[in-house]
Amino acid sequence: MAEAHQAVAFQFTITPEGIDLQLSYQALNQIYLSGLRSWKKRVSRIRNRVIKGVYPASPSSWLFVVIAILATMYMRSDPSMGLIAKIQQHLPLSLHVSLSAQGQTMLSALVFSTLLWLSLILALRFCLKLLLSYHQWMFEQHGRVSNTTKIWVTLLRLLSSRKPLLYSYQTSLPHLPVPAIKDTLSRHLESVRPLLTDPEFERMTELTNKFESNLGNRLQRYLKLKALWATNYVSDWWEEYVYLRSRSPIMVNSNYYGMDFLYVTPTPLQAARAGNTITALLLYRRKLNREELKPSRVPGTVIPLCAAQCERMFNTTRTPGDETDVLQHWLDSEFVTVYHKGRFFRLWVYRAGRLLSPREIEYQVQRILDDSSPPQPGEEKLGALTAGERIPWSQTRKQHFSSGVNKRSLDAIERAAFFVTLDDEEQGMRGDDPEGNLDRYAKSLLHGKCYDRWFDKSFSIVIYKNGKNGLNAEHSWADAPTVAHLWEFTLATDAFQLGYTEDGHCKGEVDRSLPHPQRLLWDISSEVQTQAESSLAVARTLADDVDCHVFPFREFGKGRIKKLRVSPDAFIQISLQLAYFRDRGGFCLTYEASMTRLFREGRTETVRSCSNESSAFVRALDGGEAEEQCRHLFRLASEKHQNLYRMAMTGAGIDRHLFCLYVVSKYLGVESPFLKEVLSEPWRLSTSQTPVQQMELFDIKNHPDFISLGGGFGPVADDGYGVSYIIVGEELINFHVSSKHSCSETDSHRFGAEIRKALQDIMVVLTVDPKSSSSSKGSVKPQAKKLL
Structure with a gap:
């Protein structure tokens, strides 16, 4: 094999005249360059560890502290209040012998300066963590910023003035708090009210009260103990029990x-x-x-x-x-694996420590495409x-x-x-x-x-x-x-x-001496x-069984929605409630994914988008209520949704807390009828927004055709819908709808049509109101931009 031959760096044979050594300088040079790249990566990682380890200070600040301490000592002042002298007394005996008195003083001053510098770093990091634990800014009304928030913004800017690395903030992020169990249960009852009849809601209330008065507080104590010990009380259990322990297909x-x-x-x-x-x-x-x-x-x-x-x-x-x-x-692999027409190939993307050029990778991929060899049996x-x-x-x-x-x-x-x-x-x-x-x-x-x-x-x-x-x-x-x-x-x-x-x-350029991609053998x-x-x-x-429907909604986008001073996400979520009500004749438990990455190792939380307020608006609009009443109910529903989203982001959600209580109950070997029923409720409408995070990478104005489609996922419930959407630019929203053919009550194309109609109907109702542009409260994003 050509690649095996090129991997040989040297050959030798033993002859009567001695050892005949033949070196391949090209191969040795590649080994050298590859090793050099490896060492550069190690040095870079060590440097980054130091930089992020002292953030929000800088490594050079140590020198500033040392110079400041030495300068004050030169002025015959003791900034350590006697600590430098005590450090000097406790220096090893060998240093007392080898160093002069002045050298011992200088060494003691360096030790004191370093300790002082480390203490200042810990203090700054603690202050940054306190600042990042403040979330009240998110709940303030648009245009009404409190003095507390203004001071908080100023301090946060000061501590974040240095350019951070990717992981610089990790140790300063707060831990996810455990909500009070009474608050979680109260919010859960409120979230299921539009889904239950009066007798069903009374039964759920009774079940909730029994859980709170008996088992709930016991489980809560264990959960608080975990929160004190673990970096994040949810994430490890969420990863293990929701994802890794699932035995069904992940596709x-x-x-x-x-x-x-x-x-x-x-x-x-x-x-x-x-x-x-x-x-x-x-x-x-x-x-x-x-x-x-x-x-x-x-x-x-x-x-x-x-x-x-x-x-x-x-x-x-x-x-x-x-x-x-x-x-x-x-650790970093220098190859990718490629599948083509039943064959697997290993494609090396580095050579002698150098990343291949795009043209070289194209050349190698074309070699795979041109390879006519058949798959091995079973491959x-x-x-x-x-x-x-x-x-x-x-x-x-x-x-x-x-x-x-x-x-x-x-x-x-x-x-x-x-x-x-x-x-x-x-x-x-x-x-x-x-x-x-x-x-x-x-x-x-x-x-x-x-x-x-x-x-x-x-x-x-x-x-x-x-x-x-x-x-x-x-x-x-x-x-x-x-x-x-x-x-x-x-x-x-x-x-x-x-x-x-x-x-x-x-x-x-292309180096045509590149070895062929390797076929994997089986x-x-x-x-x-x-x-x-x-x-x-x-x-x-x-x-x-999967029924997928993808469609771009071009009638309007976030630009027109924001002119009404309405959160685009709230607008879409309420539209989805209206579309589902028209499609299925009722409401369902709705899952909207929200992040908890304001906290260390945070992942997601659930926003229960079907609320009393959103269901009231849907019934009013579909029941032919007066437009003024519909507008009023929509504003209430929008504000409620925004508040639910903010609570989920700041650690006051419902579902992750209940999930962890359930895990604790399983570890303790106790059964909870309440938790069992709550966690078995199907999410017939599962939704998620794909965020656009790097707008600076795309020049939409000059390149309007370079619009992302976003992405999607399969339905969560057999009789439900999965809906993903991405808000692109000011005038486009792309939707991805999924369901299952095996369910006679769902149809992705039908639901897509209902989404289109719901968006248009709500826009018609809101744009009729001349006061709508000034009467609603703003969303999180406009408020955040004003603040920071």
């Missing part, structure tokens, strides 16, 4: 997808799009490793969000187990093992992939930076049926053929035959905003930074092939 049920630009495909060449996409992802990884990415913040503010989810973005795989899966993360559908049930995959993995050639090839997939599929289909909004093609594009990214993706990888990139791309992400390691941040960077870097030549190829037994077919049958049944 469709857990994994989600992200799409390419809506109107533009930068190049029609599959290999070229792969070259730029892979390069952009690796450039993001380089910035991530060097911590050069700016910390994510609450939009329009200087308030940082937790960056812990970024740590496992690359080189990460979810490995199956009999009872629970495990997330495995490795083509091997990926179906990751799409089926977890227990069969775990058992097959232990029995047939724990040694030999299969283990080496599986390691190449699992340790890769990420997974790449070169799909042989064309996708995107194209042809005579653009809407239908968008739906097929979504289904392709969500599950593909059920065997041509590696669903266990932290994320997989799909490059289609016509140059369209997309990704499929595993959910347990991070939530959608983290992946969306990566994908925004990738699309923008691909289109605006790396670019293409006039004939659609990547830019850069020894797949008949038992493995049988299990792969069985997993594929399960996955196909699940995939065929």
